[in-house]
Amino acid sequence: xxxxxxxxxxxxxxxxxPFSAFTLWFGANLTIADFAxxxxxxxxxxxxxxxxxxxGNILGxxxxxLMAAMGPTFGYPQMMISRxxxxxxxxxxxxxxxxxxxxxxxTVNIILGGYAIELAFGLPFYAAAAVMVVVDxxxxxxxxxxxxxxEKAMSVVLGVMxxxxxxxxxxKAGTGFAAYxxxxxxxxxxxxxxxxVVFSYLMSWSPYASDYSRYLPRGASKLRVVAFTAAGGxxxxxxxxxxxxxxxxxxxNTHLNAVAALAQVSGGYSVFALMAIVLGxxxxxxxxxxxxxxxxxxxxxxxxxxxxxxxxxxxxxxLALAASSSFGSFYQNFLLTLxxxxxPWIGVMVxxxxxxxxxxxxxxxxxxxxxxxxxxxxxxxASVPFMNLSSYGVSYVGPVASxxxxxxxxxxxxxxxxxxxxxxxxxxxxx
Numbered sequence: 001x002x003x004x005x006x007x008x009x010x011x012x013x014x015x016x017x018p019f020s021a022f023t024l025w026f027g028a029n030l031t032i033a034d035f036a037x038x039x040x041x042x043x044x045x046x047x048x049x050x051x052x053x054x055x056g057n058i059l060g061x062x063x064x065x066l067m068a069a070m071g072p073t074f075g076y077p078q079m080m081i082s083r084x085x086x087x088x089x090x091x092x093x094x095x096x097x098x099x100x101x102x103x104x105x106x107t108v109n110i111i112l113g114g115y116a117i118e119l120a121f122g123l124p125f126y127a128a129a130a131v132m133v134v135v136d137x138x139x140x141x142x143x144x145x146x147x148x149x150x151e152k153a154m155s156v157v158l159g160v161m162x163x164x165x166x167x168x169x170x171x172k173a174g175t176g177f178a179a180y181x182x183x184x185x186x187x188x189x190x191x192x193x194x195x196x197v198v199f200s201y202l203m204s205w206s207p208y209a210s211d212y213s214r215y216l217p218r219g220a221s222k223l224r225v226v227a228f229t230a231a232g233g234x235x236x237x238x239x240x241x242x243x244x245x246x247x248x249x250x251x252x253n254t255h256l257n258a259v260a261a262l263a264q265v266s267g268g269y270s271v272f273a274l275m276a277i278v279l280g281x282x283x284x285x286x287x288x289x290x291x292x293x294x295x296x297x298x299x300x301x302x303x304x305x306x307x308x309x310x311x312x313x314x315x316x317x318x319l320a321l322a323a324s325s326s327f328g329s330f331y332q333n334f335l336l337t338l339x340x341x342x343x344p345w346i347g348v349m350v351x352x353x354x355x356x357x358x359x360x361x362x363x364x365x366x367x368x369x370x371x372x373x374x375x376x377x378x379x380x381x382a383s384v385p386f387m388n389l390s391s392y393g394v395s396y397v398g399p400v401a402s403x404x405x406x407x408x409x410x411x412x413x414x415x416x417x418x419x420x421x422x423x424x425x426x427x428x429x430x431x
Contacts, residue, residue: 002143005305006297008362009075014217018224020148021068024212025205025232027151028287030158031280032112033105033201034237036258038244040197045184046177048191049245053238056198060205061234063415065226066350067206071213072220073353076362077291078210079298082345084361085352086376087368095298097341098207099312102292105204106136106285106316111324113281115259120274129320135282137313140289141306144215147286154283155232161276162243168273169246169265180249192407196339200411202237204338206346208291240280289313339411340387344379347418348372356426371425379418383410 004013041049067078074081079098083091110129117128139147173180213225244258251261259277266273289312296308352358352372385398388408401408 001141002145002305004144006077006080006294006301009214011218014072014075014215016148016216018216018220018228020152020216020228021213021225022228022232023152023155024148025064025151025229026236027154027158027283028205029202029233029236029284030154030162030240031109031284032116032258032277033108033281033284034240035162035244035247035262035277035280036112037197037201037241038246039248039254039258039261040194041241041245042248042254043184043187044191044194045186046181048186049194052191052194052198053241056195057202057234057238057241058230060199060202060237061230062226063203063346063350064205064209064233065228065230066354067209067346068213068229069222069225070349070353071210072216072218072222072225073359074210074362075214075218076210077214077294077298078207079295080362081210082349083298083365084358085349085369085372087373088365089367090369090373091365092299094207094341094345095295099292099295099299101204101207101338101342102288102295103312103316103319106288106292106312107319107323109281109285109288110316110320112259113278113285114320114324115257116262116274116277116281119259119263120271120278125324126321129317132278132282132285133313133317136285136289137309139282139286140293140309140313143290143305144212147290148212150286151283154279155236158276158280158283159236159239161272161279162240165262165266165273165276166239166243166246168269169243169250172265173246173250176249176252189404189406192404192409196408196411198237198241200339202233203346203411204342205233205287206342207295208287211291211294212287289316340380340383340414343411343415344376344383344418347379347415347420348375348422351375351419351422351426355423356429371422371429375418375422375425378421379414379416382417383414386410386413 070081079095082094086094110132113132114125114129117123117131118125139150247261247265250265262273263270289309292312293305293308296303297305385400386408387398387410388401388406389396397406
């Protein structure tokens, strides 16, 4: 069992190779949440779907990789590193937001995995969800090395299973692709929304990234950490999303949820296919629960990692039972909401590490760091005119979003402005 919580990893405890980042993020992203995104592509031409999958995953994967590069240098979890840039008290809102988002992702996967167990074995949903929660609590409690080993195994097992699902769905769809293409049409607003959701899923791992690279030796190649992290996440996410899309084309019924569509398409092989969904959900939630416990310790260091894992597991289980009946809107709204706080924070963190070369300051961080918080605020403010909140039931469409036909690109604007603002501050302080 891992002994450390959010403490610094000393050099004598360091181990592993940068390639471990590939297997970890590959295993964690061959998951039901990615698979479920396949239904959101429905209606777009095949070429537009392909571009959206590639573009969204490359952008999201690179951001996760850039964040993971900080782990070996600092030897701290990601939300502890954030203290050096935002300050002890200034970092609290980000740690809290990460706690909320990790519980949300945990809930999403429990809902979908629970559905899969329910369909495969006939267990009631609450019992199926409880099984998954118990397994993930065990993995998260044992910690970093066990999670890496588990994800390495899942990268092979789930790689084969999702490959088989994609091939089976493709063969079953047959001429359905031609019929689908004939009825598809390109809509710029819808396409941007799809890119946003694809990007949002993979990008949302960024506040986790250094949690799983901080045990690497301090001298580990940053380029390799970035490359292996980005490749593992992007390839796996695209793989699962393509499988999900093929399943929906084969099912030809957009009223089915992702799990029900898979069960219909897989027929006599449904137990095998549904077990891929279950294992993928467990693989993703091991990271969600472990990172959640670290975020909780950043907020209250005396809680103890095992206790924070149990609390989050209980909260996620309760939310899964409450939200399971309205999963569609819950999932999409949750994904898009993540963008608004995460991307400006990423912009600041990347600029701090790669431009200003911040390499210390976690231990003696002041309560607030004006440069980090100010750049973050500018990023958030600049993104407001680009927002379209109508999908959340809020009647606000920013003036720029309105000119773009309702397309919301605020997440990209927030990250870029925050990055440039912090970089400008860093350059000015050097001169």
